[in-house]
Amino acid sequence: MSDDILIDVQGVSKKFCRDLKKSLWYGLQDLGNELRGHRHGSSGQLRPEEFWAIRDISFQVKRGECLGLIGRNGAGKSTLLKILNGLLKPDEGRIRLRGRIGALIELGGGFNPILSGRENIYIGGSVFGFSRAEIDKKLDEIIDFSELEEFIDMPVRNYSSGMKVRLGFSVAVHLDPDILFLDEVLAVGDAGFKLKSYGKMTELLNRCAVVFVSHSMPTIARASNRIILMKDGTDAYYGDDISYGIEQYLDLFDGEVSENAFSDGVQIHDIRLNVDYTQQVSGQTAVVNYLEDLIFLINLDIDIKHEFFDIQIWITDKDMKNVANYSSGTFGNTLRNTGDTMSVKIRWPECCLTNGEYSTTVIISKPIEIKNGSRAREDRIAVYQHILKFKVRGFKGLQWAPFHFQGQIELHKRLEDCQST
Amino acid sequence: MTDQSSTRLPETVYTPDSSVAKPREMLRDMFRDLARSGDLAWRLAVRDIQAQYRQNVLGILWAFITPLFTTLTWIFLQGSGIVAVGATDIPYPVYVFTGTMLWAIFTDAMNAPMNQTQSASGLLAKFNFPREALIVSGIYKILFNAGIKILLMLGALVIIGIYPGWHLLIFPLGIVSLILVGTALGLLVTPIGMLYKDVGRVIPLGLQFLMYLTPVVFAMPKDGWVATLFQINPLTPLILNARNWLTGFPPEQMTYFVIVNLLAVLMLLIAWGAYRLVMPILIERTGA
Structure with missing residues (x-):
């Protein structure tokens, strides 16, 4: 093993049992085997009701590297950790x-609720194997980082979950680990602490090997050099093409099309995406190339009681995060209802969404009135959730971000020259 | 990264192989972890003792309220003639009071490993720390509680007018033996007891029965098959001698006393090894 490989995992597998009674019995057998010096988990065979929770996972992490573990719930990430x-x-x-x-591995666990934060730092530190003197030296730094000075002598029982996260994370990262395992730990803290934690992690990465579980793809994209996509205990993808891995992960979610939420006299007959609208059949997943224009065609009827209307389009990714919105009212494009069937065409030039699958939600609302200079609440007439799905293809790049702008770049001698062009 | 500093890094290896297959390494790891667990064990013990008394008005008194009530019950049973307990060398109230106190120290030790493991389940499933810390902190707590009991016993003896004399110097040996045997027995049943709760239910029943076969509330019978049972009961020399040393009587059954202690040391070592082996299984099978 080369010197800077700190984590070396070779063909690791783990069996779990679905049935509790059998599981306990197997546990007793395993204990018996071990006491007689035999290997754990009997042979490589599955016993009745057992399945592979982890199957043949191998990877290495060097000092300075961060491995992201992604996958759906129950894919085996936490078990592996x-x-x-x-x-x-x-x-x-x-x-x-x-x-x-x-x-x-899990936050909030391991703290004694009756004791104060300070006492828990000592207990946490000794759990990680540090002596009292070592913790003494780091105590101020830990408290400082956690921003819990005022509460450090208060029982942890009264801490919020976010405060417990701060304390746990501060202890873990300040004790100079060579190897760091983190399981979804940054999901709870507030925005300020998250930012600080990423900074600390980046700093640690210089001298640490990190394995890191998260469901937040931007976090994974930001922190990892390599990723493992776990699927049913196996590695569906292992490599350094973060954006490919994340896309594969998001593809695991076969977007179930949920129907419209509500409608007050609106009927959308058809919605199509792009170019040749004679070919595109609604309900199927359209494919758009990166940097191609996105053109929506919506065929609809609206009850004549609504004289004017606005159209909004929301684009969400597989994570159900809103990645882009359009509202006709924002740009003063309020439409007048003809009372007949209408066809609306909306064009977004140069789609710079990254590769992946997206879902479209269409909202029809009454025009937003401006009262006393402030905008009133929008009044929705109809919401069609996830009415159209489309995929973006063709972006080539290793990094992953929700958007990739196509930029023009120039090189000049002086700053002033840049301004003149 | 220089080669020098990276070669000094401690290495950890996890495989499916049983560590029993390499007994020397296993023993080395066991004692290394025991040494590493000291600080944590102390903290856990202090934490638990503080927590134990923070939410109790009577606090430390609880350590002896239960034995006191047992004592009163037996004094009543004996005095009213409902139960014939046999003749004792010291006044019966002293006999039964010291007996139940010493017995309580033994049962505390016996119950500690399982209680410690159960109450630390949250910690066990999330952190990899030397598991020995749980056992050692259990022993710290027993020592603390035993200390209170001993002080109370001594106080009571002085009030009654019984002076232990120089035998008191050996008395700690009796306490250590009780804790040693109790911990060894308790640790031995913990691996299975943690998987199957039935064990936890059987232990109090067994202990109650065992108490009547040990000179705790009854005097040693002089003859008959019950006398034989008392004689072969390994707890008899422990209770007997601890009480003798405390009340100023010469020791009895010293050979058996030594044998029981040696066996307990061996049993403790085996139980300790089994305890280490069962931990990952426990976390896997019960979520700890």
């Missing part, structure tokens, strides 16, 4: 770790 941290024993394979290990 628990095996890495020695909490569970693998049924097959081999794990070699070099250096001091800091792990934050």
Whole structure:
């Protein structure tokens, strides 16, 4: 093993049992086997009601690298992390770790509610294997980073979940680990603390090997050099093409089309996307190339009681995050209802959404009136949720971000020259 | 990264192989972890003792209220003639009071490993720390509670007018033996007890029965098959001698006393190994 490989995982597998009674019985058998010096988990065969929770996972992480673990719930990410941290024993394979290990597998756990934050720092530190003197040295830094000075002598029982996260994360990262295992730990803190934590993680990455579980793709994209996409316990993807891996992950969610939420006299007959609208059949997933114009065609009827209307289009990604919105009213394009069937065409030039699948929600609302200079609440007539799905293809790049702008770049001698063009 | 500093890094290896297959390494790891667990064990013990008394008005008194009530019950049973307990060398109230106090120290030790493991389940499933810390902190707590009981016993003896004399110097040996045997037995049943709750229910029943076969509330019978049972009960020399040393009587059954202690040391070592092996299984099977 080369010197800077701190985490070396070779063909690790783990069996789980679906049935509790059988599971306990197998546990007793495993214990019996171990006491007689036999290997854990009997043979490589599955016993009745068992399945592979982790199957043949291999990877290496060097100092300075961060491996992102992604996958749907129950794909085996947390189990893998628990095996890495020695909490569970693998049924097959081999794990070699070099250096001091800091792990934050689950947050809020491990704190004693009756004791103060300060007392818990000492307990947490000694759980990670640090002496009193070492913790003494780091105490101020830990408290400082957690921003909990005022509350540090208060019982942890009265802490909010966010405060517990701060405390746990501060302890884990300040004790100079060589290896850091983090499981969804940054999901809870507030925005300010998250930002600070990323900064700290980037700093740690210089001297640390990190394995990191998250469901937040922007976080994964930002922190990881490599990713493993786990699917049913196996690695569906392992490599350094973060954007490909994330796309594969998002593709795991077969977007179930949910029908419209409500409608007050609006009937959308057809919605199509792009170019050749004679070919595009509604309901199918359209494919758009990166930097191509996005053109929506909506065929609809609106009850004549609504004289004017606005159209909004919301684009959400597989994570159900809003990535782009359009509202005709914002640009003063309020439409007048003809009372007949109408066809609306909306064009967005040069789609710079990244590769992936997107879902379109269409909202018809009454024009927003401006009263006393402030805008009143919008009054919705109809909401059609996830009425159209489309995929974006053709962006080539390793980084992952929701948007990739196509820029023009120039090189000049002086700043003033740049201004003149 | 220089080569020098990276070669000094501690290495951790996890495989499916049983560590029992390499007993020397296993023993080395066990004692290394035991040494590493000291600080944590102390903190956990202090934390638990503080927590134990923070939410109790009577606080420390609870350590002896239960044995006191047992004592009163037996004094009543004996005095009213409902139960014949046999003749004792010291006044019966002293006999039964010291007996139940010493017995309580033993049962505390016996219950500690399982209680400690159960109450630390949240910690166990999330952090990899030397598991020995739980056992050691359990022992710290037993020592603390035993200390209170001993002070109370000594106080009571002085009031009654019984002076233990120089035998008191050996008395700690009796306490250590009780805790040693209790911990060894308790630790031995913990691996299975944590998987199957039935074990946890059987233990109090067994202990109650065992108490009547040990000279706790009854005096040693002189003859008959019950006397034989008392004689072979390994707890008999422990209770007997601890009480003798405390009340100024010469020790009895010293050979058996030594044998029981040696066996307990061996049993403790085996139980400790099994305890380490069961931990990952426990976390996997019960979520700890």
